[in-house]
Amino acid sequence: MSAHASTSFDPRKHVGVLAERVTNVSSTDFPGYSPDEDFSWNLAKFKKRLRVQVKRLSSRSIEFDLIGVDASVANALRRILIAEVPAVAVEYVYVWNNTSVMVDEVFSHRLGLLPLNIDPALMEMKASATDTATDRNTIVFKLQVSCTRNAHAPKDSIDPKQLFINSEVLSSHLEWVPQGEQADVFPQLPASTNPNIVLMKLRPGQEIDMELHAIKGVGKDHAKFSAVATASYRLLPQIFLNPTKPVPPHLAEKFAGCFSPGVIRVDPRTKEISIDDEKLRTDSVSREVLRHPEFEGCVQLGRVRDHFIFHIESEGAYEPQRLLLESTRVMRQKIADLKKAAEALMAVNVDDEDVSMADA
Amino acid sequence: MKGAEADLSAATYQIFNETHTLGNALRWMIMKNPKVEFCGYSAPHPSENLIQLRIQMYDGLSSLTALLTALSDLDSLFESIEKAYEASLRDDTYVRWDEKS
Numbered sequence: 001m002s003a004h005a006s007t008s009f010d011p012r013k014h015v016g017v018l019a020e021r022v023t024n025v026s027s028t029d030f031p032g033y034s035p036d037e038d039f040s041w042n043l044a045k046f047k048k049r050l051r052v053q054v055k056r057l058s059s060r061s062i063e064f065d066l067i068g069v070d071a072s073v074a075n076a077l078r079r080i081l082i083a084e085v086p087a088v089a090v091e092y093v094y095v096w097n098n099t100s101v102m103v104d105e106v107f108s109h110r111l112g113l114l115p116l117n118i119d120p121a122l123m124e125m126k127a128s129a130t131d132t133a134t135d136r137n138t139i140v141f142k143l144q145v146s147c148t149r150n151a152h153a154p155k156d157s158i159d160p161k162q163l164f165i166n167s168e169v170l171s172s173h174l175e176w177v178p179q180g181e182q183a184d185v186f187p188q189l190p191a192s193t194n195p196n197i198v199l200m201k202l203r204p205g206q207e208i209d210m211e212l213h214a215i216k217g218v219g220k221d222h223a224k225f226s227a228v229a230t231a232s233y234r235l236l237p238q239i240f241l242n243p244t245k246p247v248p249p250h251l252a253e254k255f256a257g258c259f260s261p262g263v264i265r266v267d268p269r270t271k272e273i274s275i276d277d278e279k280l281r282t283d284s285v286s287r288e289v290l291r292h293p294e295f296e297g298c299v300q301l302g303r304v305r306d307h308f309i310f311h312i313e314s315e316g317a318y319e320p321q322r323l324l325l326e327s328t329r330v331m332r333q334k335i336a337d338l339k340k341a342a343e344a345l346m347a348v349n350v351d352d353e354d355v356s357m358a359d360a
Numbered sequence: 361m362k363g364a365e366a367d368l369s370a371a372t373y374q375i376f377n378e379t380h381t382l383g384n385a386l387r388w389m390i391m392k393n394p395k396v397e398f399c400g401y402s403a404p405h406p407s408e409n410l411i412q413l414r415i416q417m418y419d420g421l422s423s424l425t426a427l428l429t430a431l432s433d434l435d436s437l438f439e440s441i442e443k444a445y446e447a448s449l450r451d452d453t454y455v456r457w458d459e460k461s
Contacts, residue, residue, distance in 0.1 A: 030392065031391075031392065031393070032394065038394075039392065041392035041433050043433070043436055043437075046440070050440060050444055052441065052444040052445045052447075053452060054445075054448045054449055055455065056454060057455070058459035059461075060459045061459060070385075070388050072385045073388070073437065075381075075384065076381045076384065077441075079379070079380070079381040083381075084381070194461060325446070328439075328441060328445075331438050332438050334378070334381075334382050335434055335435045335438070338382070339431045342373075343428065345424060346424055346425075
C-alpha cells in the first residue's frame with residue numbers, strides 16, 4: 001500500500017475528487033498519447049506492476065486488492081461474477097397439491113430464489129429450455145409439508161409454533177431425491193445453504209406437495225442464478241496534504257472528524273496531522289472536508305486509478321476464494337471462443353460483403 | 361460488415377452474444393497496439409445481444425491480425441491475474457474472520 005502513498009496529485013495515476021465533480025477519469029496509457037513514452041502492451045512490464053493481495057477472508061466473503069490493471073479489466077471480472085458465473089437454482093416446480101394461502105406462482109418464485117449448496121461444476125448446463133432433464137443436469141427435491149394441531153400444546157399457549165406442527169415451511173423441509181448415479185457424484189447432501197429460511201406459513205388442514213427441479217444457469221438469465229450475493233470494487237482513496245498550507249493546530253480535531261475514523265492521525269502534543277496509510281482504504285471519501293472554507297487549499301482528495309479494492313460476498317455453493325478464479329475462467333473461455341471464430345474468419349476469403357462465423 | 365477495406369486494414373466486426381464485459385476489455389487491449397490507428401466498440405441496441413468492434417490500422421496492416429494478437433495478450437493478462445491471486449491466497453497473510461450468515 002505504501003508503494004502508492006504519494007504526496008502529490010498526479011493526473012496519470014490518480015482520479016481527482018472535487019466537491020461536486022471528479023476529474024481525470026479516463027485512463028491515458030495508450031500508444032501515441034504522449035510523444036516520448038511507450039505505452040504499448042508489454043506482458044513483462046504488466047506483470048511487474050500487477051499485484052493481487054488478499055486482505056480479508058471469511059466463509060462468506062473475501063476482500064482483495066487488484067493493483068495495476070485497467071478499469072475495463074476489473075469491470076469485466078465484476079460483470080462476469082454477477083452475470084456469467086454459473087449457479088444452481090430451482091427452475092421448475094410441479095405442484096401436486098397446494099391448499100395454503102399462497103398462490104402457486106408466488107411460492108414457486110420464492111423457491112427459485114433459495115440459495116442451494118450444489119457445486120455447479122458437478123452439473124451440466126441444459127442446452128435449451130426444451131432439453132430433456134437427465135441426472136446430469138437436474139437435481140430433484142420433494143417438498144411435502146402438512147400442518148396439524150399439536151395435541152400436546154400447553155393449555156394457555158397462543159404461540160403457533162407450540163399450537164401447531166409444521167406451522168412454517170422452512171428451507172430445511174426440502175428433501176433431495178437422488179436420480180441415477182447422483183448419490184455417488186455429490187459429496188455433500190444437496191440442500192439450501194441456510195436451513196432456517198421461512199418460505200411460507202401454514203395452519204391446520206393446509207398442506208403442500210411439490211416436486212422441484214433445480215438446474216444450472218447464469219445470472220444474466222435470472223438473478224437467482226447469480227453466483228454472488230454482491231461483487232463490487234472501489235478505488236483506493238488518497239488524501240494529499242498541502243505542505244505549504246498545514247492545518248491550523250486548533251482545527252486539527254475538526255479536520256480529522258471530516259474523514260472516516262482513524263484515517264487522520266493527530267499528534268496529541270503538537271496537533272500535527274498525518275495520514276494512516278493502513279486505515280486510508282477505509283475512508284468513505286465523503287468530501288466533508290471540502291465543505292469547510294477554513295480547510296480550503298489544505299487538502300486535495302483523489303483515488304488511485306489502477307488500485308481496485310474488490311469485495312465479493314457469496315451466499316451459494318461457491319467458497320468466496322473460488323469466485324475470482326471462476327470469473328477469470330469464464331473470461332478466458334470467452335476469449336478462446338472469439339479467437340476460434342476470428343481464426344475461422346482468417347481462413348476464408350473476405351471481400352466487401354458481410355461474412356459471418358456461426359460460432360462467434 | 362459494410363465499410364471494411366478490402367485488405368481489412370479497417371473493418372467492423374460484429375460479435376454476437378457478447379457485451380461490454382468483453383467489448384471494453386478487448387477495445388482497451390487493441391488500443392495498446394501502436395499499429396492501431398483507431399479502435400472503438402458499441403452495443404447498438406439493448407435488445408440486440410451483440411457488440412460491434414471497429415478497428416482501423418496504420419500502414420495497411422490487417423485488423424484481423426491485430427484482433428487475434430489482442431485476444432492472445434488479453435488471455436495472458438487474465439492468466440497472470442489468476443496466478444498472482446492464487447499465489448496471494450497461498451502465501452500471503454490475510455485476516456481470517458468468522459462471518460455469521
